[in-house]
Amino acid sequence: MSDSPTGTAFRIANNVGEGRVVAAPVWSVDPRTGKAREQVAVEADAAEVDAAVRAAYATRGALADRGARARLLRAAAELLDAARDRVVEAADAETALGPVRLTGELARTTAQLRYFAGIVEDGAFLDVRISRPDPATTPPTPDLRRMKVPLGVVAVYAASNFPLAFSVPGGDTASALAAGCPVVVKAHPDHPATSELCAALLRKAAAESGLPEDVVRLVHGFDAGTELVRHPLVAAAGFTGSVRGGRALFDAAAARPVPIPFHGELGSLNPVVITEAAAAERAEELGAGLAASMTLGQGQFCTKPGFVLAPAGEAGDRFLSALTDAVSETEPGVMLDHRMRDAFLDGVRERAALPGVTVTVTPGAGGEHTVSGGVLVTDAGPLAEGGHAALLEECFGPVTVVARYASREEAGTVLGLLPGNLTATLHTADEDPEAPGLLADLTPLAGRILVNGWPTGVAVADAQHHGGPYPATTSLSTSVGGTAIERWLRPVTYQSTPQHLLPPELRDATEAGEG
């Protein structure tokens, strides 16, 4: 893409002159073959990151116009929908997620942009609170009027597994722009061409909406990502990715002279508990349902159910049998990149080598570029005793761990040892006496609690919460749904401020009904 939309000048990869550093090339790679497709850009150096942040920073004033923000979000949705074939083709070539999934992901992404346009227009996110003067309090209460204002430039770290919905045009960008914050996106190296295409469309949408194009900037490169979170003019960050990468950036955000909020979604086991009654009632349905959820998108969902407590005994056996049958019937698939494929196969091997762990489907069978789904099975006993810690860590890819519990107490003990999660799921039956207690055990573990469902598929809705105790997220916020906008705002209270100096949203309503 020689017409780089982010202004990154193309430099020849080997152009080393006196005192010049090599500009590392950014390649688009086909995960179906492992081969490079094209050079998309070069990695941004510190000066380029600085320029991107400063350019974005300069657009804050223009973004203060809520009407323009709503127009921008709707225009972006229109342009992305209009470019659907190109976007899906680019994303599929780089991620192998397939056109059906990616067409759906694009629909979700553009709906999300329009959803945040509505939130901007509605204005409830400003969380206006007004306290009238009251001389009787200690100390006396003056006229106080509070609302939320944008934080400033937001750094968005795109995800590997959702090249659209959690990347350049995704939820972090949509919610940050809705809040009035310019965005600098650090592209994910798994889909740089898709990132450039989407950034160009967002910048075009800005221009069409009367806003500067630099409300969105894009940078590539690992070091650029580190520079970004350290930049003094970056006010907050959103991240979706691994525990290791996310924690490093979280630590950098916290270690700044002026620390900034870092909203990272790092990793999640997404535990599922199947009660004896649920297994007795619908073992086969549960097995098939779990297989579909855990292999969806090659198991590359943040909400993949990766740990299942299933009862020992006959009903649990039937469930496990249905699960392994269904998983064994799924086609091998291509993961997002070969590094992930290697990590997946290593992770499965490590877990399968633990004493007492059996592999009922061999994950990893497939060709040189593909993987198959798999199921690891263990008794819950060793886990309840604090062993087999690797089974309580996320293994990214199409594998789940089924731990067979012998008693309610054993299941509860294991739940008490789990790290934080995005989701926790209970499968129960009508009038199941275990349900209330298990739900109480699950609630501390996650940000979303499901009953008789599967956690993959995260609706964009007012009541959604996609976040949870660490390492699921590094903050208490959500990255999906209407309240995601809260991440990019801070409250400001105006005290005893004359009407004409107040922001319009805080003024008294006039006779004409304004205010």
Place this chain on the structure above:
Amino acid sequence: MSDSPTGTAFRIANNVGEGRVVAAPVWSVDPRTGKAREQVAVEADAAEVDAAVRAAYATRGALADRGARARLLRAAAELLDAARDRVVEAADAETALGPVRLTGELARTTAQLRYFAGIVEDGAFLDVRISRPDPATTPPTPDLRRMKVPLGVVAVYAASNFPLAFSVPGGDTASALAAGCPVVVKAHPDHPATSELCAALLRKAAAESGLPEDVVRLVHGFDAGTELVRHPLVAAAGFTGSVRGGRALFDAAAARPVPIPFHGELGSLNPVVITEAAAAERAEELGAGLAASMTLGQGQFCTKPGFVLAPAGEAGDRFLSALTDAVSETEPGVMLDHRMRDAFLDGVRERAALPGVTVTVTPGAGGEHTVSGGVLVTDAGPLAEGGHAALLEECFGPVTVVARYASREEAGTVLGLLPGNLTATLHTADEDPEAPGLLADLTPLAGRILVNGWPTGVAVADAQHHGGPYPATTSLSTSVGGTAIERWLRPVTYQSTPQHLLPPELRDATEAGEG
């Protein structure tokens, strides 16, 4: 106090046996003389901190009862009011803040406890959001019901300068208990006896309300504070104090294997801008008003106006003259402790030694234990050029820096160099053409913006915001006002959950109007 309410056994300070570590004594000290009054307790070691946290943790279930929480907060207010004379006497003996101020602070503290009782009963803080199923969205929206739940044990680090309102029975404790979180308070060493007395009253209130006394625990000691923020069962922390101490604890909170939110209020200059028009209109009133605000409580308020941009020229001269006259007439006073007094005098000396800085009142004149108020004056020019950095750092105590600006541009340049603040104040006149622009310059600097007022005195109200950009606070939240409760809550969404398994607040309203 041999009947230590927190269960810390008294040990003899010099009781060193084989392998036993000395238990460091905690002394109550009279700041009016610098002499020890009594040994109040001993510092908690790691095992005692652990025991305190575990005891508090065990009360979470009991605190889930919102009615009991409201009763607890009201009972605490009643007991504190009933013990007013004892509480004020203890606090005055340890802080020298005087009975008038402390009686007012106690009234504010008990009003704050009752205010949070009302917030608990009202329930709006649960921020319930419900999304009905919608199969037309991508992905489809299931039944989603979100509310906020308590985080867990909250560590509260008490302030030196508000032995009641920002200490054991203060806003952090009140808002955390209101949220349903047990509290472990780390007492401030400047008022350990007051802390013990207040903790005993809070624990008695718990017992009277049918709650375990351990919903509030108290620990003493610097090392205990560090242990506390690192404890795995501590879920969040609130802090009011210095930049150095607060940043160290913030760093410890961020470096945990599982990082936790750290809501620290660290330091604030609280800049004031006086326009030419305001000075021309009421120079004398402004000088007297600033003098009263900056010397209130010996200048030991977090919101003390510590940096004032005043115009060069005749009107500004009159303002400065009125200010210095008023400050020179204030009586010398006793600071909270001698370490603070030393730091204040050192801080003033350091700033006064800068080239071009004049001292119009000599701060520090007074007896061995007292200090007087002072005013440092400089041209804004060196500041606008990036010099005199010490003048842009808080100097805790009764001193303010007046920077005389030659132009609107110079004032704006200096404002752009200021760190984050709790408050920023504009003094303006009717139809002052500079007002809108200056207000726009001040808004990014602080969490509360005042027009024609003084920042000391923080009303407890729904629309209050007592927080601001770092170092004013380490988070985006407030420590005063109704929304302070948000610090101790996290959202949880229940998906497709049957009515009988939902928390009562999320159920559909029944025909009888419940729910």
